[in-house]
Amino acid sequence: MSDNGEGGGCGPCSSICCRFIITSGFAALFLWLALRTSQPTCSIQDLYVPILKKTDRSIGNRNNNSIFFDLKLDNGMKEKGVYYDNISLTFFYDPNTSYPIANYTVPGFHQGHGKKAHWKSVVEAHGQSWEAALKNVSNGNVSVFRVGLSTKVRFKIIFWHTKRHNLVVGAGVVVNDSGKIVKKKGVKLKSGSPERSCHLRLLLFSGLLVVLL
Ligand SMILES: *[C@@H]1O[C@H](CO)[C@@H](O)[C@H](O)[C@H]1NC(C)=O
Ligand SMILES: *[C@@H]1O[C@H](CO)[C@@H](O)[C@H](O)[C@H]1NC(C)=O
Ligand SMILES: *[C@@H]1O[C@H](CO)[C@@H](O)[C@H](O)[C@H]1NC(C)=O
Ligand SMILES: *[C@@H]1O[C@H](CO)[C@@H](O)[C@H](O)[C@H]1NC(C)=O
Ligand SMILES: *[C@@H]1O[C@H](CO)[C@@H](O)[C@H](O)[C@H]1NC(C)=O
Numbered sequence: 001m002s003d004n005g006e007g008g009g010c011g012p013c014s015s016i017c018c019r020f021i022i023t024s025g026f027a028a029l030f031l032w033l034a035l036r037t038s039q040p041t042c043s044i045q046d047l048y049v050p051i052l053k054k055t056d057r058s059i060g061n062r063n064n065n066s067i068f069f070d071l072k073l074d075n076g077m078k079e080k081g082v083y084y085d086n087i088s089l090t091f092f093y094d095p096n097t098s099y100p101i102a103n104y105t106v107p108g109f110h111q112g113h114g115k116k117a118h119w120k121s122v123v124e125a126h127g128q129s130w131e132a133a134l135k136n137v138s139n140g141n142v143s144v145f146r147v148g149l150s151t152k153v154r155f156k157i158i159f160w161h162t163k164r165h166n167l168v169v170g171a172g173v174v175v176n177d178s179g180k181i182v183k184k185k186g187v188k189l190k191s192g193s194p195e196r197s198c199h200l201r202l203l204l205f206s207g208l209l210v211v212l213l
Contacts, residue, residue: 037155037162040082040111044147044173045118045186046070051130052137053179065125067091067102067145072186074116081156082111085164087149091123093133094144094172101125108151137177144172149189168192 048068050061071089075082087106092099102123111117133143148170155162169189174182181187 035157037080037157037165038077039165039167039191040084040153041072041074041076042149042167042169042189043072043074043186044069044171044181044189045072046120047145047147047173047175047181049133049143049145049175049179051179052133052143052175052177054137054177066122067125068122069104069120069147071106071119071149072116073111073119075111075113077113077155079113081113083154083156083161084108084111085152087151089123090148090150091125092146092148093125094146097146099127101127110156137175140177142174142176142182144174146170146172147187147189 046069050056050064050066050068053061069089073084084106085108087108089104089106090100091102091104093101102125104121104123106119109117136143148168150166150168152164153167154164169191171187171189173187176182
């Protein structure tokens with residue numbers, strides 16, 4: 001009864017088997033495309049440190065510990081939303097990356113697909129002796145502020161949410177004696193370690209294909 005005479009073997013000429021393999025292959029490909037996610041792009045679009053502004057040597061400005069910043073978060077994915085947990089920003093004065101001079105928290109939020117967000121605010125630096133920085137810029141050199149960002153993100157795929165993924169990025173932002181960021185187009189925050197999850201998914205996908213074929 002189980003023998004239908006068609007020879008259920010997976011020989012190269014078995015059309016049912018071929019169709020199964022092709023359908024499964026496409027299903028795997030579509031699933032992979034549908035589940036593929038990419039981290040949002042984070043950048044510091046603007047940074048302004050008034051105390052470093054050479055043309056303002058007033059007493060008031062010499063005691064100004066403000067650091068103005070403009071953080072941009074860009075969800076480049078066309079059909080997936082991003083849920084950010086609270087985002088911690090940490091500011092360092094290079095090369096001292098063991099002692100943060102300021103912290104800031106951007107409250108978590110949801111970002112729709114293809115959306116960009118700017119967060120502009122100001123932090124007050126603590127425990128920073130500006131001597132070295134002032135000497136630096138007055139000699140015509142630049143000062144480097146290291147900005148670190150860390151949060152967890154979930155992705156919204158159609159109607160379900162993925163688990164949380166760590167998003168830890170940072171970059172050095174160069175400021176000159178105008179107190180302003182030198183790179184006018186902004187500085188992209190990058191992850192210190194290479195992106196592993198993408199490679200892992202690719203490996204999984206290739207494995208799946210190998211098993212199917
Ligand atoms: C520092 O300078 C900026 C720009 O001049 C000003 O808006 C800010 O209020 C100053 N901060 C303090 C604490 O004086
Ligand atoms: C997020 O930050 C806000 C303050 O900005 C705080 O009240 C809240 O508890 C934080 N949430 C988490 C989950 O840490
Ligand atoms: C970093 O700054 C802190 C506080 O000013 C100081 O105690 C520490 O020695 C500094 N570290 C380096 C490597 O400069
Ligand atoms: C920033 O946060 C870290 C860790 O919570 C803390 O040790 C440090 O004192 C904070 N620095 C400032 C300037 O608030
Ligand atoms: C400092 O940077 C600003 C902004 O990029 C630029 O307009 C200015 O010319 C720079 N100043 C010097 C002395 O390089």
